[in-house]
Amino acid sequence: MSHTVFPAIARGRVHRWGGATLLVVRCDTLGRRAPWSLPPLFTPAERHVFRGLPAWRQAEWGVGRLLAKSVVSWATGLPLAEVEILPRADGSPRVSVPGLHVSISHTTHHVAAVTAPGAVGVDLCETAAAPAVGRAAAHVLVPEERRLTGEVPELLTAAWALKEATVKADRRGLFGEAPRRVRILALTPPTLSGDRRTLVRSAGTATLAVVVGGDGRDG
Template sequence: MAGRTGHDRAPHLSRAEQHLVRTLPAWRQAEWVAGRGLAKRLVGEAVAAPAEEVEILPREDGSPRVLVGGSPVPGVHVSISHTARHTAAALAPEPVGVDLCETVSAAAVRRVADRVLSAGELSLVDPDRPEAMAGVWALKEAAVKADRSSVFGAAPRRVELLGLQPPVLGGRRRAMVWRAGGAVLALVLAPHCVGAPRPAGSSW
């Protein structure tokens, strides 16, 4: 589910969530709250619980953990992404990653592309297409989120990008990409078992 940041009423935040948001810079707090609100709605609908009872708190590795009424919810995986203008959240019964990248960030992505992309992956991307640069970054970011890792460091290099139209990732991950206004939205599912289906998805 994706939407524009700031268009919904502020969600209920637990004490722990309120503490977390107060540790963030002021400019980032509104988008963080919007992302949590969207994810809480998804969880509430999925498990038939009031959104006010849903907490989304970070694990030790920083990935989001879902609690309802103070208790962890097994088999529910959540990922959240937000920019100044857009918010996205995803929920799945298997590890999931979602990421938004604004097309206006394409130049910045181009400058650091060789840190996260191999030479072969770079050859797949037209550097003159902002949506392609944004899409590649979103795919890598969503994949490492599904792996409960970070786009900074060696993790993105371990995610092999095999194709863009449709998006195909190594490791039998399933990937989808959409245009969302002035941003690109990527969703990646990381299967629990080797026998999961081959990746497939839409192009941008």
């Protein structure tokens, strides 16, 4: 496959795509440094979760939830303080707004959040991580999918992000059989097996993937 550069997504701006509402920003725009204090708009239950996290995790968790609350607020018109996002038993985020799903992704430099009426997953993968992705690809990519990447860093990170966004939408783990059950049929344009809509964009130094659809495992 020839080298392909994915279209760029404007960071810091809310996007609507495929029924989903999406926002990706650089971490430094949200001040992701520890120690990190939650703004007043977080609920008591969210603060309880935050305080139970190790110090190194609090900033990442807080920034991700702040972005997700902002996306839900933008999509619904609810004030930020009325949007609550708490972890399910499996660790995936649950939003307090009935009928909405959320997904969050972090890298060293970026954070993304998406909400949609049905199952949805988002993942970011820094292009610099392509060598590590290549070494770990055997766990999530079948040989036919690996051939699609052609060892091109942007395609490797896109394939990884698509798989991770898919298992997030399905609320399943990355290192099991789940990622192999959904096949990447093409990367340009991104196409998955099953009734799923896919988006891949360049987000500065990262590759962004969004997957809408899947079983969602409500509850």
